[in-house]
Amino acid sequence: MSENDKGLRGVVAVDSGITSIDGERGILRYRGYDVGELVENCCFEEVCYLLLRGDLPNPEELASFKEELLIARTIPTEVEAVVDDSAHYARPMEAMRSMCSALSFSDPDKASNEYDANLRKATRLISQVPTVMARYRRRYYGLEPVYPDPELDYAANFLWMLRGELPSEEDAKVLDSVSIMHADHEMNASTFAARVIAATCTDMHSAIVGAIAALKGPLHGGANEWVMATLKRIGSEEKVDAWVDDMLDRGRKIPGFGHAIYKVTDPRAIILKEIGRKAFDRANPNEPNWFAMTERMERRVFERKGLVPNVDLYSASVLYYLGFPIDLLTALFAANRVVGWSAHVIEQHLDNRIIRPTINYTGPPARELPVSQERA
Ligand SMILES: CC(C)(COP(=O)(O)OP(=O)(O)OC[C@H]1O[C@@H](n2cnc3c(N)ncnc32)[C@H](O)[C@@H]1OP(=O)(O)O)[C@@H](O)C(=O)NCCC(=O)NCCS
Numbered sequence: 610m611s612e613n614d615k616g617l618r619g620v621v622a623v624d625s626g627i628t629s630i631d632g633e634r635g636i637l638r639y640r641g642y643d644v645g646e647l648v649e650n651c652c653f654e655e656v657c658y659l660l661l662r663g664d665l666p667n668p669e670e671l672a673s674f675k676e677e678l679l680i681a682r683t684i685p686t687e688v689e690a691v692v693d694d695s696a697h698y699a700r701p702m703e704a705m706r707s708m709c710s711a712l713s714f715s716d717p718d719k720a721s722n723e724y725d726a727n728l729r730k731a732t733r734l735i736s737q738v739p740t741v742m743a744r745y746r747r748r749y750y751g752l753e754p755v756y757p758d759p760e761l762d763y764a765a766n767f768l769w770m771l772r773g774e775l776p777s778e779e780d781a782k783v784l785d786s787v788s789i790m791h792a793d794h795e796m797n798a799s800t801f802a803a804r805v806i807a808a809t810c811t812d813m814h815s816a817i818v819g820a821i822a823a824l825k826g827p828l829h830g831g832a833n834e835w836v837m838a839t840l841k842r843i844g845s846e847e848k849v850d851a852w853v854d855d856m857l858d859r860g861r862k863i864p865g866f867g868h869a870i871y872k873v874t875d876p877r878a879i880i881l882k883e884i885g886r887k888a889f890d891r892a893n894p895n896e897p898n899w900f901a902m903t904e905r906m907e908r909r910v911f912e913r914k915g916l917v918p919n920v921d922l923y924s925a926s927v928l929y930y931l932g933f934p935i936d937l938l939t940a941l942f943a944a945n946r947v948v949g950w951s952a953h954v955i956e957q958h959l960d961n962r963i964i965r966p967t968i969n970y971t972g973p974p975a976r977e978l979p980v981s982q983e984r985a
Contacts, residue, residue, distance in 0.1 A: 610969040618869065622964065623804060627660060627952050628793045632870040637877065639793060640664065645880055653763045653788045653945075654678060660793055660952040661731055674732070675762070681736035682757035682766070684744075685715050689754075692741050696748035701940040702825040706818055708741040709734070713814035722810060722958045730813045731951030738944045739763070743770030746937060764788055767944075772932060779891070780931055783884055787924060790877040791942050793949025794920075795870070799823035799830065803950045807957040808964045820950045821943050827864070830946070833938040835864035836903075836925035841935070846902050853909040865903075865922030866910050874917040881923035888930040899926035 613619070629638050637644040640659050647656055651665070658666045658674050666674055684692075691711040695704040712734065713719050718726035736757075744754040747770075755773045757766055764785035768776035776784075794800070803820035807813070824830035843852045856863055868875060882904075889900040903926055910916050928938050 616869070617966075622796060622801065623957070624960070625796070625953070625956060626663070627956060628795045628949070630795050630870050632868070633872050635871060635873040635876045635879075637794070637875075644790060644876060648786045648789050648880055651789070653785050653792070656789045656792055657735055657948045660948050661728060661955065677732050678736045678763065679757075679759050681733040682740050682759075684712070684737050684740050687714055688712055688737075688741060689744065692744045693748050696745050701742070701745065701936050702821065702831075702943070704745050705738070705742065705940050705943055706821045706825075708745065709738065709814060709821055710818045712737055712741070713812065716814065719812055719814065722812060724955065724959065727813055727951070727955045727958060731948070731955065734813070734817065734947050734951060735763075738947050739767045740770065742937075742940055742944055743767065746771060746934075747773070768931070783888060783927065783931060786884060787881070787927060787941075788945040790880065790920065790924075791945035793946070793952060797829065798826075799946065800950060800953050804953050804957045805964045807954040808961055810958075810961065810963075813951060813954045816954045817947060817950050820946070824943050824946065825939060830921075830939045830942045832864045832919070832921035833925045833928070833942060834935050836921055837899075837929050837935045837938060839864055840897075840899050840902050840906075840926065843902065845897050846905050849902055849905040850909045853906060853913060857910075857913050863906070863910050863916070865906075865918055865925065866914075866916040868919045871917070871919065875919045877920040878918040878923055881920065881927055882918075885923045885927045885930070888927050892930050899929060902926075 627640065629641075630636070639647060639656065640663060642659070642665075647659075651659075654675055655665055655671060657678075658671065688708065688711045692704070692708055695707055699707065716730060716733065718730050721727075740757055747754050752773070755770045758769050761769055761775075762781070762785070765776055765781035768780060768784060796804075799820040802823040803816040806816040806819040827835050843849055853863060885900045885903065889898060892899070903923060907918055907922065924942075925938060928941060929935070933941055
């Protein structure tokens, strides 16, 4: 098979009406709406509704959807036990994988893949995953869990449960915007994994557990942690160019750059860069200027290799400025992406055929089995 065929580049796997990307022009749309306009004008809950149901909600629909999300924030006690236990020995993405699986144990719709049941499960998962993630992190630090606050929307409540104090409106808006940009991204690796799993007619929780496992990898969602760890290792703006040169001279990859689909800068990176510029104004003055370091890295990587940023380059420091520790960055991405994975599972179950590609066989030709005494 050719290098191009490797990784299924350009292969159309499914019909989908959820998200479209124009990689030549750097355009990302959810159900036809430009992602930048959604970030400017909508909240994460509206975007969830749009992705799951196909259209933006009217005010009554939004109010009722928010109510459903609120009710779903509490997690069953047996999941609390899994969370508390895993906080002692599991890394955040390992814990996410297990906790999402545990969320299916007592889900009342677990046996059904019907449209309405899938919508209910998706709504529950969107709300439950932040609750389990925040509880996990507080237990990890030996702190008491902070329970969801019904007065707060998704982003503010997420920060409240993690920090144990009310976030500023600005911080909640930043997380809301990042969450919208993380919500879906067409046929990326984890979404493909979710659809392959869903296409066996198994349940939504199983598909999302598989998607979390795929997102964890450093070439996919794990790249945001890799970016932030890299910035910390480099340590200061003056050292960025030499570090980039050294990596590229040794043929190594730089996290946060390159994309299988975009030929120009990822539109989410453009928005995140502006958010990062403002976030730095509120950053800790005793820490290096992560934003300036990222900008410098962007410039140097482009000069040397012509590569442009993807979503993870600027999301890393933006989330770090919000107080997310490095090892929680991919888990936050996963929590936000639950909506996109769910929308794709729903779509897959509505028009399903098992996904079963084929291979270009490169093993030995047919041969005789040696008689037993000749075997090693
Ligand atoms: C995203 C990614 C997996 C896409 O992979 P891909 O479409 O298969 O592209 P390839 O890995 O084949 O890269 C094509 C060329 O660009 C180079 N390249 C791609 N991304 C690069 C990066 N981040 N740093 C340095 N070189 C890179 C490759 O080395 C290759 O160069 P070559 O033709 O000289 O060998 C890849 O760009 C990558 O690993 N990026 C870093 C991880 C990351 O940020 N992931 C998040 C994606 S949203």
